[in-house]
Amino acid sequence: MTNNDVITALNELATSAPDALIDRTLAATGHIDHYAILDGPAGSWAVAFNDHGVSGVVPAGSDDAGALEARTGRRAVHGALPTRLARSLERALRTGRLGALPIDTRSMSAFQVQVLEKAAEIPPGELRSYGWVAREIDRPEASRAVGTALARNPIPVLLPCHRVSRSDGSIGNYAFGSDMKRALLEAEGLDATRHLDEVQRGVRYLGTDTTNVYCLPTCRHARRITAHHRQEFRTIQAAESAGKRPCQACRPAVAA
Amino acid sequence: MTTRAAPRRLNARLARDLDDAFPTLVEEFADGLYSGVRRLAPGRADAEDLVQETFLRAYRALGSYGPERIRSLKLSPWLWTIALNLCRSAARRRARRVTEVALEAASGTATSPDDTAADAVTASMEAVWRRRLDALSTAQRTAVVLRHVVDLPYADIAEVTGRPVGTTKADVHRGIEQLRRLMADEHTDQE
Incomplete structure (x- = not known):
């Protein structure tokens, strides 16, 4: 046994830090x-x-x-x-509502934050179009950018990009597949079969003969209309020439 | 061990964007800090806590330093200064606790360091090395571990421990001599 043997033995005590230690450290510093x-x-x-x-x-x-x-x-x-x-x-x-939940928006652009905050205003089980979001945030020309911002949503489900549809009302693409998008909307109470049937028939707005208001088809006010009183419209012009004004809740006039 | 050039680049990155570069600092120094602290702290779990706390303090300190100060920082001895301070205060806390426990209950109910996950051979080697290193003075033990487990240069060890380079070399040399005697005795005991 020489001093060099001791030094060799000490050298061999060098070891790797456990991965868990590195992970815990970086989690503690927020990295x-x-x-x-x-x-x-x-x-x-x-x-x-x-x-x-x-x-x-x-x-x-x-x-x-x-x-x-x-x-x-x-x-x-x-x-x-x-x-x-x-x-x-x-x-x-x-x-299906954010409430007081804190959201880490540091990785998002100001535009994406605006888009996702608007999406979070859409009530559970209801659908709005990309164009609707674009107009609501005063960027009516930006439907495509809205689509991109929603597609890159890092916090789906909680920031409900699944409540944004194509302008014809069809469910559209989703990061986790359109079946998942439909399942989320159904879990929130959307009657997807009925909705897609309306989409297929070209129905874009619903009204009632008992009031002079027209809605987007998934608006909670439209859902209350009984079959007997229901009026279907394909365009805003058709609804307005029937003497209807836009619902204050779903604001259909801004729909693209 | 890392080359001299890499840490300098890391300094520049830390000065430019602390949050972007900090994970690299952790990746780069975690092995060295863990290897050394494990031989200066009583157990694996203590070592992990101390290394984590070292990085946390380093992160907070870097956040309060200006870019000039970060660029001129010698990262390795700086981190080891933090780590050794934490090791010392942990040892003081432990000593107090042991005294209290000893006063309350006369016999061996004190908890042992947790190496339960390690297999029997590793655990027994841990115990062997702990016994060997415990036989050294604190100064010798620290110097030996930093020099030959962590591979720090003498100048850095002197800076970290606040002792002259000559004394540090002597600490390491005497520590090695003593370990050699201890290991030779173990050999004789076995025969």
């Missing part, structure tokens, strides 16, 4: 997110979060960390959900 699996509409969801709020959502699957990174551009490791966040998150998933 990577934590995620938890929660039950929600149409299945379970992997929800990523950090000190700024919720940062990502994907359907729970075999590689949640990978799927979250693909959607949000941020790494995430499994971790415990803080109690306060758990409560508002559970509520948001149950009601």
Whole structure:
């Protein structure tokens, strides 16, 4: 046994830091997110979060960390959900409304924030078009950019891009497939079969002979109209020449 | 071990965009810090906590430094200064706790460091090395670990421990001598 033997033995004590240590450290400094699996509409969801709020959502699957990174551009490791966040998150998933849930918007452009905030105003189970969102945020020419902003939504389900449809009312594409989009809307109470039948028949607006108001077909006020009193319109012009004015809740006049 | 050039580039990146570069700092220094702290702290879990806390403090400090200060920082000795401070205060807390426990209950109910996950061979090697390094003075142990486990240059160790380079070299040399004697004795015991 020589001093060099001792030094060699000491050299061999050099080791790699556990991956979990690096992940925990970067989560503590806010450089990577934590995620938890929660039950929600149409299945379970992997929800990523950090000190700024919720940062990502994907359907729970075999590689949640990978799927979250693909959607949000941020790494995430499994971790415990803080109690306060758990409560508002559970509520948001149950009601389909954000409420007091904090959202991490740091990765989003100002335009995307505007688009997603507008989407979050659409009530659960109702549909608005890309054009509708564009006009509501005073960018009527920007339907395509609205479509892109929604497609890149890092926090689907909670920021409900699934409530935005094509201008004809058909359900359209979705990051997790149009079947999932339909399942989410049905979980929120949309009668998709009936809605798609109307779309097929070219119906874009609904009115009633008991009032002088016309609505988008999925508006909660339109859903209350009984078959007997129901009036169907294909265009705004048709509705207005029948003496109708636009509903204050769904604001159909701005629909593209 | 990292080359000299890489950390300099890292300084520039940290000065330019701390949040963009910080994960690289962690990736780059985690192995060295963990390897060393593990031999200075009593157990794996303590070592992990101390290394995590080292990075947290480093992050907060870097956030409060201007770009000039970050660019001129010698990252490795700077991180080790933080880590050693944390190791020392953890040791003080532990000593206090052990005294309290010893006063309350006379016999061995104190919790042992958790190496339950490690397999038996690794665990016994852990114990062997802990016993060997515990036999050294704090100064020798620190110097030996930083020099030969972490591979820090003497100048950095001197800076981190606040002792002259000559003293540091002597600490390392005496530490190695003592470890050699201990290991030779273990050998004789086995025969």
